[in-house]
Amino acid sequence: MESRLQAVFSQYGSRLNDAQKTDLRRLAAEGQAALDRLRAYPTDNSDGPALYLRPLIEREKKPSPKPSRKPVGASKKS
Amino acid sequence: MPGEEIFYLSVTELAKRIESKKLSPVELTQIYLDRSQKFGPRFNAYATLTPEIALEQAKAAEKEIQRGHYRGPLHGIPYAPKDLLAVKGIPTTWGAKPFANQVFEYNSTVIDHLKNVGAVMIGKASMIELAGGSGYRFASASLQGEAKNPWDPTCWTCGSSSGSGAIVAAGLAAFAIGTETWGSIICPSSFCGVSGLRPTYGRVSRYGAMALAPSMDKIGPMARSAEDCARIFAAIAGHDPKDRGTIAIDKAAFTYSPSVELRKLRVAWLHDAWKSFEGSAKPVAAAKAALKKIFGNMKEVALPVGPWEDAASLIVQVESASSFRSLIRSGKISELTDPLGQISGYLNEQYSAADYGQALKIREILQKRMDAIFESFDVLVAPSQPVPATPLSLNLETGLSFPDPLGAIGNLCGLPALSVPCGFTEKNLPIGLEFLAGAGDDIAAIQAARTFQQHTDWHKRHPRIH
Numbered sequence: 350m351e352s353r354l355q356a357v358f359s360q361y362g363s364r365l366n367d368a369q370k371t372d373l374r375r376l377a378a379e380g381q382a383a384l385d386r387l388r389a390y391p392t393d394n395s396d397g398p399a400l401y402l403r404p405l406i407e408r409e410k411k412p413s414p415k416p417s418r419k420p421v422g423a424s425k426k427s
Numbered sequence: 428m429p430g431e432e433i434f435y436l437s438v439t440e441l442a443k444r445i446e447s448k449k450l451s452p453v454e455l456t457q458i459y460l461d462r463s464q465k466f467g468p469r470f471n472a473y474a475t476l477t478p479e480i481a482l483e484q485a486k487a488a489e490k491e492i493q494r495g496h497y498r499g500p501l502h503g504i505p506y507a508p509k510d511l512l513a514v515k516g517i518p519t520t521w522g523a524k525p526f527a528n529q530v531f532e533y534n535s536t537v538i539d540h541l542k543n544v545g546a547v548m549i550g551k552a553s554m555i556e557l558a559g560g561s562g563y564r565f566a567s568a569s570l571q572g573e574a575k576n577p578w579d580p581t582c583w584t585c586g587s588s589s590g591s592g593a594i595v596a597a598g599l600a601a602f603a604i605g606t607e608t609w610g611s612i613i614c615p616s617s618f619c620g621v622s623g624l625r626p627t628y629g630r631v632s633r634y635g636a637m638a639l640a641p642s643m644d645k646i647g648p649m650a651r652s653a654e655d656c657a658r659i660f661a662a663i664a665g666h667d668p669k670d671r672g673t674i675a676i677d678k679a680a681f682t683y684s685p686s687v688e689l690r691k692l693r694v695a696w697l698h699d700a701w702k703s704f705e706g707s708a709k710p711v712a713a714a715k716a717a718l719k720k721i722f723g724n725m726k727e728v729a730l731p732v733g734p735w736e737d738a739a740s741l742i743v744q745v746e747s748a749s750s751f752r753s754l755i756r757s758g759k760i761s762e763l764t765d766p767l768g769q770i771s772g773y774l775n776e777q778y779s780a781a782d783y784g785q786a787l788k789i790r791e792i793l794q795k796r797m798d799a800i801f802e803s804f805d806v807l808v809a810p811s812q813p814v815p816a817t818p819l820s821l822n823l824e825t826g827l828s829f830p831d832p833l834g835a836i837g838n839l840c841g842l843p844a845l846s847v848p849c850g851f852t853e854k855n856l857p858i859g860l861e862f863l864a865g866a867g868d869d870i871a872a873i874q875a876a877r878t879f880q881q882h883t884d885w886h887k888r889h890p891r892i893h
Binding site: 353354356357360361364365369372373376377380383384386387388389390392396397398399 | 642733734736737738740741758761766767769770771773774776777778782784785786787788789790791792794
């Protein structure tokens with residue numbers, strides 16, 4: 350948790366006021382509990398990650414993915 | 428001003444009148460425009476109204492129908508898409524100040540689909556900034572201001588499809604398009620007393636839609652009934668090579684006919700979706716009793732237990748940090764309205780790839796668990812939310828922070844869900860019922876919700892707007 354906070358403060362600290370830093374510290378602490386639960390959940394080497402969500406109806410089929418086209422004006426997107 | 432009832436007619440009913448030439452699309456569009464101009468600002472429902480586009484599309488629809496070329500049930504029907512769908516040449520603000528002047532030179536696929544079936548775009552619905560992608564603490568987290576609930580303007584519509592909910596509930600358009608990453612169609616549908624469908628992930632193209640968490644973002648209709656949702660879904664569903672998240676052609680497409688042979692659904696009640704019901708216990712109990720009568724031998728089941736919300740949160744946070752990377756790094760994130768939205772992105776950037784990988788493994792495990800449940804049941808039912816619409820001033824971080832395993836599971840697994848009104852609180856605020864089905868089995872959720880609506884009339888009630 351502390352390392353994440355320090356990374357934020359070192360990269361963006363100049364943009365943040367004291368109240369925002371306090372808020373970030375609280376958020377990081379709250380997030381840590383969720384992370385701890387997530388890390389404690391037993392997973393095996395054989396458990397495949399759902400790298401890109403495919404609902405289970407898709408498992409049997411593997412459609413050939415077409416390359417995504419960059420939309421016109423995409424530079425305006427963040 | 429015509430009688431108020433016309434503004435609350437279903438798409439299905441409006442379509443009958445339009446097809447038989449008893450109702451003019453131009454006149455319908457004009458009265459919806461007048462009503463939207465009059466009442467839209469009261470609810471902060473719109474990001475922008477598009478009267479010129481609307482009347483041009485309505486006139487074209489009318490001309491075609493007069494010539495005998497009727498395109499189907501959305502032809503000449505006014506609607507409003509959420510303001511994160513690109514519409515060529517007009518602002519697409521994503522509800523956020525840093526994008527207030529953003530204009531795309533192309534249409535999103537959903538907008539094109541609706542154009543092709545002759546629907547009439549009346550305006551763009553307001554929304555929570557970045558669809559809540561950087562977090563938010565207050566209902567006011569929107570470039571367009573807090574969306575007020577037509578049932579009680581001191582209450583919120585819920586987000587992030589906040590304007591879409593207000594527009595449908597206030598009868599400002601016949602339907603709206605919303606999006607959901609986690610809760611953003613189901614919650615506003617519940618709070619606003621409308622019917623909203625969150626389709627299976629990948630059935631509706633997101634091309635031209637703002638990305639929040641690309642492995643969880645979905646687009647769906649918000650309307651007056653489950654049947655209306657089905658008709659709209661049929662128009663917008665389908666594989667799209669421009670969105671690599673869409674599923675294959677034969678799985679993505681959706682066709683709907685009310686006369687389709689119904690299958691006998693195995694419906695179960697989720698008894699542990701929520702811990703308690705604040706102010707809505709009575710209508711929830713009545714809805715459950717009604718379901719038992721309608722579906723006969725309705726069993727009770729429990730959701731699988733695990734860190735699903737933690738996994739869903741992490742995935743949303745990490746993917747949103749990627750989606751809004753330039754906004755975060757440039758510091759423009761500080762231009763967002765909400766105090767939480769201004770800073771959360773900084774922290775979201777710091778999660779490790781190992782933790783994200785763990786969340787994805789957990790998602791895979793959960794998908795298999797849910798698939799096993801759907802071996803025994805077609806549809807799971809639970810209240811859409813444990814509370815009715817909340818006050819506008821509520822701190823959402825503390826006041827709307829109850830556990831939401833149902834939302835986490837449904838969205839992590841990309842499952843279809845349909846929320847329909849099922850009663851009212853003593854303060855006359857609507858309560859919603861969620862019908863959840865297996866991946867790809869959207870028709871089961873639609874059929875169950877439609878059957879419920881054939882036996883109840885909650886969806887026909889509407890607020891009085893003066």
